[in-house]
Amino acid sequence: MIPRNEMKEAEKAYVLDESLYQRYPVTRQAFVTVSTKDKGEISYLHFLEKMKENMVRRMMEGEKGHQQQDNALDLGANAFNLIIGQYGFPNFQLLQWKPMFTPELMQKTPLALPSSQLTTLVKDGAQLYGADLVGITDLDPKWIYSQDLFKPFVLSEGSAPEETEEAFLIPRKINKSIVMAFAMNDDMINESPEVPASTATSIGYSRMGIAVVALAEYIRALGYQAIPSMNDTALNIPLAVEAGLGQLGRLGLLITPEFGPNVRLAKVLTDMPLDVDSPVDFGITEFCKNCYLCADHCPSGSIGYGEPTLEGVCDNNNSGVEKWYIYPEKCLRYWQKNGSxxxxxxxxxxxxxGFESMQCFECDRCETKIGCALQVNTHLRIKYGYLESNVWGNQPKVLKPRRKGF
Ligand code: SF4
Ligand code: SF4
Incomplete structure (x- = not known):
């Protein structure tokens, strides 16, 4: 694993047009817009219903990769995700914003250590609870959703996060985000679009649920406020970029140096005084400009071939950040048809x-003839090795790259 201090810092995490950018409402997410179009009511998970119809049909037809044992393994993997927070709803089920078991005395006694020591404590805690990568950033309010399904997120002057009839109140003093990445099983992801890829995702969600609940309770027991969060409350990818976990790729996801885009992301928001990490630049932007593998292999045509832009390409996008925008509704419609x-x-x-620089020489698409920042990263990865996607509870192992992609 490449030590973070060997990596180049990005000059800035994003190119952002303040005149275009507005906080994003959950109601414009494709999960919601597709569910609403299907059912005629605002909801988050109704899109699953059509997907399950096709899941059952393909299972009954005995299709390879869609058999009962495949779906059963997926359902088991998803159990803790559903118990903990159903992919993430604010202040919901075990993602509640109040302490669960911590004695009041501990809640009211903030551990008075320098920020560097508190930072080490929470990063070690995050890894113990299952995170494969952890970084910290200031919580920029622009990444907090403007509203959930039915009520807004409002910044407050209060001392603790609170849900009222009208709003979710997040105190301004909650100004740090601890962002965690959870590696998914790459052998199972490689079976996409068959059910094992979904199972890798499901176990990723279950693991992230356990980690955010545990880390939030740990922080409360150290005397600080904590909001455990999966997909809810704030946008994971920009926070992960700012926390130095990786860069945004053409496919619309975070690409980490250690696991590529094969991660799930979650975070805990807190008022604990912590040291922040810096965004990294390991050449993803240049590389994606010349690599179209994700676009070539997308069965729904959701990923484009163009340059990054400031303006989104559909209503689900949030314009104002320079990036590759994708078509999330097309993606979800394919999931429904696929049954997984x-x-x-x-x-x-x-x-x-894992990527080797030799692959560059075998590719005739690239316009970069003199090498790019990716070469530096590649050499560092050869020097330090790669992290294996690990199963929860196992220590990640460093391994040699396996070539794939060209
Ligand atoms: S497949 Fe290629 S273009 Fe797509 S995100 Fe990965 S590196 Fe970028
Ligand atoms: S449909 Fe396309 S964008 Fe959606 S998950 Fe599949 S490859 Fe990715």
């Missing part, structure tokens, strides 16, 4: 299984 979620874009990305 898809991860083709993650599976084919050269960074999922």
């Amino acid at each position: 979620s898809c991860a083709n874009c993650i599976a084919v990305c050269p960074f999922t299984r």
Whole structure:
């Protein structure tokens, strides 16, 4: 694993047009817009119903990769995700914003240590609870959703996060985000679009649920406020970029140096005084400009071939950040037809299984003849090795890259 201090810092995490950018409402997410179009009511998970119809049909037809044992393994993997927070709803089930078991005395006694020591404590805690990568950033309010399904997120002057009839109140003093990445099983992701890829995703969600609940309770027991969060409350990818976990790729996901885009992301928001990490630049932007593997292998045409832009390409996008925008509704419509979620874009990305600079010489698409920042990263990865996607509870192992993608 490349030591973070060997990596180049990005000059800035994003090119952002303040005149275009507005906080994003959950109601414009494709999960919601597709569910609403299907059912005629605002909801988050109704899109699953059509997907399950096709899941059952393909299972009854005995299709390879869609058999009962495949779906059963997926349902087991998803159990803790559903128990903990159903992919993430604010202040919901075990993602509640109040302490669960911590004695009041501990809640009211903030551990008075320098920020560097508190930072080490929470990063070690995050890894113990299952995170494969952890970084910290200031919580920029622009990444907090403007509203959930039915009420807004409002910044407050209060001392603790609170849900009222009208709003979710997040105190301004909650100004740090601890962002965690959870590696998914790359052999299972490689079976996309068949059910094992969905199972890898499901166990990723279950693991992230356990980690955010545990880390939030740990922080409360150290005397600080904590909001455990999966997909809810704030946008994971920009926070992960700012926390130095990776860069945004053409496929619309975070690409990490260690696992590529083959991760799930979650975070805990806190008022604990912590040291922040810096965004990294390991050449993804240049590389993606010349690599179209995810676009070539996307069965729904959701990923484009153009340059990054400031303006989105559909209503689900949030304009104002320079990036590759994708068509999330087309993606979800394919999941419904497929009877299972898809991860083709993650599976084919050269960074999922490890990338070697030799692959550059075998590719005739690239316009970069004199090498790019990616070469530096590649040499560092050869020097330090790659982290294996690990199963929860196992220590990650460093291994040699497996070539894939060209
Ligand atoms: S998950 Fe599948 S359908 Fe969706 S963008 Fe990726 S490759 Fe395309
Ligand atoms: S497959 Fe290629 S273009 Fe797509 S995200 Fe990965 S490196 Fe970028």
